[in-house]
Amino acid sequence: xxxxxxxxxxxxxxxxxxxxxxxxxxxxxxxxxxxxxxxxxxxxxxxxxxxxxxxxxxxxxxxxxxxxxxxxxxxxxxxxxxxxxxxxxxxxxxxxxxxxxxxxxxxxxxxxxxxxxxxxxxxxxxxxxxxxxxxxxxxxxxxxxxxxxxxxxxxxxxxxxxxxxxxxxxxxxxxxxxxxxxxxxxxxxxxxxxxxxxxxxxxxxxxxxxxxxxxxxxxxxxxxxxxxxxxxxxxxxxxxxxxxxxxxxxxxxxxxxxxxxxxxxxxxxxxxxxxxxxxxxxxxxxxxxxxxxxxxxxxxxxxxxxxxxxxxxxxxxxxxxxxxxxxxxxxxxxxxxxxxxxxxxxxxxxxxxxx
Numbered sequence: 001x002x003x004x005x006x007x008x009x010x011x012x013x014x015x016x017x018x019x020x021x022x023x024x025x026x027x028x029x030x031x032x033x034x035x036x037x038x039x040x041x042x043x044x045x046x047x048x049x050x051x052x053x054x055x056x057x058x059x060x061x062x063x064x065x066x067x068x069x070x071x072x073x074x075x076x077x078x079x080x081x082x083x084x085x086x087x088x089x090x091x092x093x094x095x096x097x098x099x100x101x102x103x104x105x106x107x108x109x110x111x112x113x114x115x116x117x118x119x120x121x122x123x124x125x126x127x128x129x130x131x132x133x134x135x136x137x138x139x140x141x142x143x144x145x146x147x148x149x150x151x152x153x154x155x156x157x158x159x160x161x162x163x164x165x166x167x168x169x170x171x172x173x174x175x176x177x178x179x180x181x182x183x184x185x186x187x188x189x190x191x192x193x194x195x196x197x198x199x200x201x202x203x204x205x206x207x208x209x210x211x212x213x214x215x216x217x218x219x220x221x222x223x224x225x226x227x228x229x230x231x232x233x234x235x236x237x238x239x240x241x242x243x244x245x246x247x248x249x250x251x252x253x254x255x256x257x258x259x260x261x262x263x264x265x266x267x268x269x270x271x272x273x274x275x276x277x278x279x280x281x282x283x284x285x286x287x288x289x290x291x292x293x294x295x296x297x298x299x300x301x302x303x304x305x306x307x308x309x310x311x312x313x314x315x316x317x318x319x320x321x322x323x324x325x326x327x328x329x330x331x332x333x334x335x336x337x338x339x340x341x342x343x344x345x346x347x348x349x350x351x352x353x354x355x
Contacts, residue, residue: 147170230249237354
């Protein structure tokens, strides 16, 4: 039995929902529906064609032929201006400009994607690229904005890991290069000595020297101006992701990868303080003594004791174990990184260890 559609009938119910009559007849409605399906299908095929044509120019980019790759990307942009994958083309073009030390053109390309393709699946790469450009230009607020945008919007994408590291670089640089305003300035007076200066301000001699660009901080002269920023350091250890984070005035400065205690000798949980610092420590373990700078000494080049008896933060004799549950309960770091941390923190700094 055939059913004849009446020309003056209203719109049909679709997928269980009634669509009110808008003056479009049923036959016209179905024709429009078919038309839009064909358009969507065509867009998908167009995107596929673009991806295939992108490959040879991508290969040129990979081989370092950046100018040839850029010429190819520009031709694709003219032919496929609105297809979703064109965002990837523009981002790769921007990266090629970066490789050619042309940040202005790179910025234009990244901003093009950020403005015209805000919901594209490659938008995080555009944001990250903008962050890198502004970081190199020392436009710290802009760099921070885009890195945070990647981290907060796409926490599980690879770009978030890169953005986190770049943001740490920005924060660490700013930590070592504070604003030299009157609040941070101190003029050396008669009778001052280094021990009193660092003690009053909770800052290590090494950090004070680094901030002021002084090679030997022990030689300070009366009348000399130095920067002494407000310092309130804290270490936060998260055993769940093998991380140690340095904070200053509750602002994250840098994240370090660590090794932690084994299942049968877990790292202590709670709030502690730094009680002692040693360079090239001797390791005493199970009645034996392991001298500094020997292959058997697991403490590496630095020891930072905490108020949990017998525990501390130290270096390693095997860099490959960092990131594992392998220690007797201590926090183990790469030697270069524990040396960096050692020079920054002072005795009395809070250390919070959480699961």
